[in-house]
Amino acid sequence: MWMWFAKLGSPRWFYEISTKWLPWLASAMCILMIVGIVWALLFLPPDYQQSFTTRILVIHVAVAGTSLAFFPLMAVAGTITLVWKMKLADMVAKHAAPLGAWFSFVTLATGSLWGSVMWGTWWEWTDARLVSMLFQFFLLLSVVALRSAIEDPDKSAKACALLSIVGCINVVIIKYSVEWWNVLHQPSSPLSTSNGSANGPEFWMATGVMILAVYLFFIVSLTLATRNEILQRERRSQWVQEIVRTS
Amino acid sequence: MKIHRKKKLGVILFVAAGLSATVGLTLFALGQNMNMFYTPSQVAMGEVETGRRFRIGGMVKEGSFISESDSLKVRFETTDFVHAVPIEYEGILPDLFREGQGIVAEGSVDSRGVFSASKVLAKHDENYMSQEVKAALDAADALKSNNSLQSISER
Incomplete structure (x- = not known):
């Protein structure tokens, strides 16, 4: 098991395996993204009380759900x-x-659009869900700032790792804010496959496709960015120079 | 695992646990202050001092909505099905506003016990249903209640 773990940490291994996987992931993402967006924005039936504004929901929920994955990922990587x-x-x-x-910014933006139509307000400072999401946006910006503020790459990596572990606590607060306190934001919808109940398949299936698409988008973009970083950091190693020569 | 790595991992876990406990206790201590609004029952119990600005959240009571024909003044009651608080408001209401809908209003209670609101927001639940399904469900409900009325009259 430790051999496997050590292999996972090798940039070269990651670069080679991701070269194989990327085309598949990227094409799956494109198909799901097109299906999800067309479905959500053109074909979703109107909701009985919110009419067509539930079309924002499909994108908002997918992006918001994915945005909660960043701090746990960064905390594991940081550890x-x-x-x-x-x-x-x-x-x-x-x-x-x-x-x-x-991702956090798009969550806040789409949420604001939806809220301005349905709730009658763009922003409420007293809503714990809204404010904790804004806090996550600022925390992520501060991780970016911290990275560039410390020049020594080892030290900045350690500082960012610590801040990422701290940021995980906020993810729990975002998730449960709608259950712990009285807020304007509605709680998460229960999954339901029966046609008669609220949240019938017409809503959650479109949302499910969109969630998969956005998660794949997150994985593909992160992989692409990581591959660039690998090439840059390992530019003096032989295998990278070979890739540069052959391409 | 090597001993120095084990130690480091221990320190990280300890720091994470300590921080979580600190944040948890802080949020617990903040208690009511983290809530966006008071419920009508809390207001009726006198948990809010008179004259203070606050937000109240509840359902718009069925049959309580009165609007003036020559102005934007409206009057309705908000309820949590235990207590009801009358609200007065002048302005534009959100599209979702109607009887039976959840709302959050900002304002203060005056000496008559009426909540005069400066802002009314609509709160909706987490259930989404297409208009067709809703119509079909409503029709089925109507049929069911008709049938039960018939069976009562037949008896």
Whole structure:
């Protein structure tokens, strides 16, 4: 098992395996993304009380759900960096932070649009769900800032790893804010496959496709960014120079 | 695992646990302050001092909505099905506003015990249903209640 773990940490191994997997992941992402967006924005039936604004829901839920994955991912990568000093973990963490900030921003933007129509307000400072999501956006920006603030790459990696572990607590708060406190934001919808109940298949299937598409988008973009980082950091090694020569 | 790695992992876990406990206790201590609104029952129990601005959240009571024909003034009651608080508001209501809908209103209670609101927001639940399904369900419900009425009259 430890052999496998050590192999996983090798940038070269990751580069080669991702070369094989990327085309498949990227094409699956494209298909799901097109199906999801067309379905959500053109074919989703109107909701009985919110009419066509539930079309925002499909995108908002998918992006918001994915944005919660960034801090746990960065915390795991950070722990590996701190304990095992694996180079690859830090490369992933470095590029996860700005991507996560974008995901949080899109969550806030789509949520605001939806809220302005349905709730009658763009933003409420007293809503724990909204504010904790904004906090995640700022935390991710601060991880990005911290990375560039410390010049020594080893030290900045360690500092970012610590901040990522701390940021995980906020993910729990975002997730449960709608259950612990009275807020304007609605709680998460229960999954239901029966046609008669609320959240029938017409809503959650479109949302499911979109969630898969957005998760794949997250994995593909992070992999692409990590591959660039590998080439840059390992530019003096022989295998990278060989790739550059042959391409 | 090597001993120095085990030690490091232990320190990280300890720091994470300590921080979680700190944040958890802080949120627990904040308690009511983390809530966006008070419920009508809390207001009726006198948990909010008079004159203070706060938010109240509940359902718009069925049959309580009155609007003036020559202005934007409206009056309705908000309820949590235990207590009801009358609300007065002048302005534009959100599209979702109707009787039976959840709302959050911001304002204060005056000496008459009426909540005069400066802002009314609509709160919706986490259930989404297409208009067709809703119509079919409503029709089935109507049929069921008709049948039960018939069976009562036949008896």
